[in-house]
Amino acid sequence: MRRPGGGVGRPGDVAILEGSDLRVRDRRGNPLLEGVELSLRRGEIYFLLGPSGAGKSLTLLALAGLLPRDLKFRGRVFFKGKLLSALPPSRRRRLLGKEIGLVLQEPGLALDPALPVGRQVAEPLRVHYGLSRRESLTSAEAALAQEGLRPAGEIGRLYPHMLSGGMRQRVLLAQVFSLVPDVLLLDEAAGALDLLRRADLAWRVRRETEERNVSVLWVSHDLRLARALAGRVGIAALGRIVESGPPRAVMEAPLHPFTAWFLGRAGSLGPPAGRNWDEGCPWREGCPRAGRRCRRKPQPEREAGGREVLCWNPRPR
Ligand code: SF4
Numbered sequence: 001m002r003r004p005g006g007g008v009g010r011p012g013d014v015a016i017l018e019g020s021d022l023r024v025r026d027r028r029g030n031p032l033l034e035g036v037e038l039s040l041r042r043g044e045i046y047f048l049l050g051p052s053g054a055g056k057s058l059t060l061l062a063l064a065g066l067l068p069r070d071l072k073f074r075g076r077v078f079f080k081g082k083l084l085s086a087l088p089p090s091r092r093r094r095l096l097g098k099e100i101g102l103v104l105q106e107p108g109l110a111l112d113p114a115l116p117v118g119r120q121v122a123e124p125l126r127v128h129y130g131l132s133r134r135e136s137l138t139s140a141e142a143a144l145a146q147e148g149l150r151p152a153g154e155i156g157r158l159y160p161h162m163l164s165g166g167m168r169q170r171v172l173l174a175q176v177f178s179l180v181p182d183v184l185l186l187d188e189a190a191g192a193l194d195l196l197r198r199a200d201l202a203w204r205v206r207r208e209t210e211e212r213n214v215s216v217l218w219v220s221h222d223l224r225l226a227r228a229l230a231g232r233v234g235i236a237a238l239g240r241i242v243e244s245g246p247p248r249a250v251m252e253a254p255l256h257p258f259t260a261w262f263l264g265r266a267g268s269l270g271p272p273a274g275r276n277w278d279e280g281c282p283w284r285e286g287c288p289r290a291g292r293r294c295r296r297k298p299q300p301e302r303e304a305g306g307r308e309v310l311c312w313n314p315r316p317r
Helices: 056-064 089-098 117-129 133-146 152-156 165-178 195-212 223-229 247-252 257-262
Strands: 015-025 031-041 045-049 072-079 100-103 183-187 215-219 232-237 240-245 301-303 307-309
Touching (some): 031 056, 031 215, 031 240, 056 072, 056 215, 133 165, 232 247, 240 257
Parallel strands (some): 183 215
Antiparallel strands (some): 240 307, 301 307
8 A cells, every 4th residue: 555755554554644745835836845745654753854945844834734824735634534634723723732742943933922831831731631720730830840841830930031942942842742642743843952851852752652652753954863763754855755764774775866965975966956846857957867757757656665765766875
């Protein structure tokens, strides 16, 4: 069975969150995502890697249904088999938080500047789990303490601007983990954390997947973290995922020339001049493997070992 997006299905694989043919354009009609296919399986950690501007964060926002309003979206998002992208925004918001936890790259944008951070952790617990005010504040304190924000009672009374970037990110993590979601969407979630906190986050994410079968989609630049933690990685470029598979296989023997470049291989192809996929593979001018077929838009090709690549002539480098 073929799974979209970096998803070569093994028997028994069950996708919990799927994006199919995700397309995003800016208000001038410029393409930002050009048909992303991504399938997140239950209990897996999937790292979405790639250079800035490749569409990683947009993919995550498109899956969560949280794209800025001035962007045009087309495509389908399934969550637990239901068409999430067809739900009214109010129902989608209810799912978001309780079942799908999201940590954005810039924690300042996700927090309300006018509310103490303790209440921002407590409020979703009241909304989603019906806790009383006192119960939710007690749980919020415990969640803040779990993130190393101590004394949690005092820190909970502070406003976001009174905290460092790293502390704000930990507040968001406290908010997300306290809701016990089934899916975690993390956008550079370790970016503002120190080494110790980063290691702690990695350990907790792994524990969540092992003990609760949580599925994690992690947008990152951190190849070492991906290699240590991921079950699969996807490489984003020019608004699509050009290659995916187990981290070791992808990093040691990339099949797509762009993956080789991204991983710093000598003599490999860099970003192409154009980015119009509809006119064929954007790398075909200058790609030593280019052939006639490369004038057509590459489609995901399944390869051995659970890999998938957007290339008409893939070869390990
Ligand atoms: S599709 Fe063709 S041009 Fe594009 S990377 Fe593969 S071989 Fe090169």
